[in-house]
Amino acid sequence: MxxxxxxxxxxxxxxxxxxxxxxxxxxxxxxxxxxxxxxxxxxxxxxxxxxxxxxxxxxxxxxxxxxxxxxxxxxxxxxxxxRLWPTDPAARALGRAAAAEMHSGFVALRSECPMALEIAPRPLDLSAAAGRNVARIAQIWSELLARFGGPFLLGEWSIADAFYTPVATRLRTYQIDLAAYGGSAAATAYCGALLETPEFLAWEAAARAEA
Ligand SMILES: N[C@@H](CCC(=O)N[C@@H](CS)C(=O)NCC(=O)O)C(=O)O
Structure with missing residues (x-):
């Protein structure tokens, strides 16, 4: 492949x-x-x-x-x-919905806060539209983590987490506090967990070596 x-x-x-x-x-x-x-x-x-x-x-x-x-x-x-998706049909359906919402949406956040692994964290004022995107992401994460118990959105790591890993980099880079947008403590912890998987750390190291 x-x-x-x-x-x-x-x-x-x-x-x-x-x-x-x-x-x-x-x-x-x-x-x-x-x-x-x-x-x-x-x-x-x-x-x-x-x-x-x-x-x-x-x-x-x-x-x-x-x-x-x-x-x-x-x-x-x-x-x-x-097991990139869970075997439970309800969990799989909710995971697919979360991934699809990321795939097709959150346009304001994507354009205002591009992934930039090569730069140091810096604060950024978000537009109202990007703020609504962050609030919706905080809601999705908080609900799924409460429902499935974490540490990832559907419990075990899944494709839904692959789709939200770039979001976690944006929140870190632009110093966006999920709690200020209604996110739970579990959502904040999840954001950190996405950025600590061995796979993401390997990608990040390679990204920094590109610069
Ligand atoms: N919906 C597509 C979007 C792919 C996409 O927009 N890729 C960008 C890079 S992240 C690209 O290839 N851009 C071409 C260019 O910059 O010329 C997907 O999910 O794969």
Whole structure:
């Protein structure tokens, strides 16, 4: 398998399936494309790998799969023993809803607070829209952690946690306090736990080495 990804300091979309793939334990190679190159050069570098012109892209068994959520769902089916989603249908449904809400939403937070693993934490004033995004994330995290008992959203680590790991980096980088947005103490602890998994720490070390 080959996972084509973007600059590790910035590519939130790449981080998600990379974490899931690491959790499967399956061997894979990485192809790293530098994002934010001038003159459309990033797109030109991506296109030979990914017909969407976007990363991530997974190449496996003659398949070329684009989109972080689709790749994670593929991995869940290809590696059932990795339990990337829980076996309980209700937990799985709630996890998929949480991941999909991240995948398709929180636009203000994403644009105002880009993932930037190479910079030191710094405070930032959020717009009202981004503040509402943070409050909704605090609500999702607090409810799921209370329901399933943590330490991750559905109890054991799942694809939902892969989708919220980039959010945790944003909260840390821009010094956003979840408690100020209605988040529980468990939600704050969960944010820290996402940034302490061995897989995320390996990604972060590589991101810092890129700089
Ligand atoms: N919905 C897609 C979004 C992928 C995406 O937007 N990727 C960005 C990098 S994080 C990209 O490839 N940008 C191309 C560019 O910067 O030219 C997914 O989930 O994979």
């Amino acid at each position: 080959e996972l084509v990804i973007g600059t590790k300091a910035w590519s939130t979309w790449s981080l998600r399936p990379w974490l899931a793939l690491k959790k499967t334990g399956a061997p894979f190679t990485e192809t790293l494309i530098s994002l934010r190159q001038e003159n459309d050069m990033t797109r030109e570098a991506i296109l030979p790998h990914s017909p969407s012109g976007l990363v991530p892209c997974l190449k496996t068994d003659g398949l070329v799969l684009v989109d972080s959520l689709a790749i994670c769902e593929f991995l869940n089916e290809a590696y059932p023993d990795a």
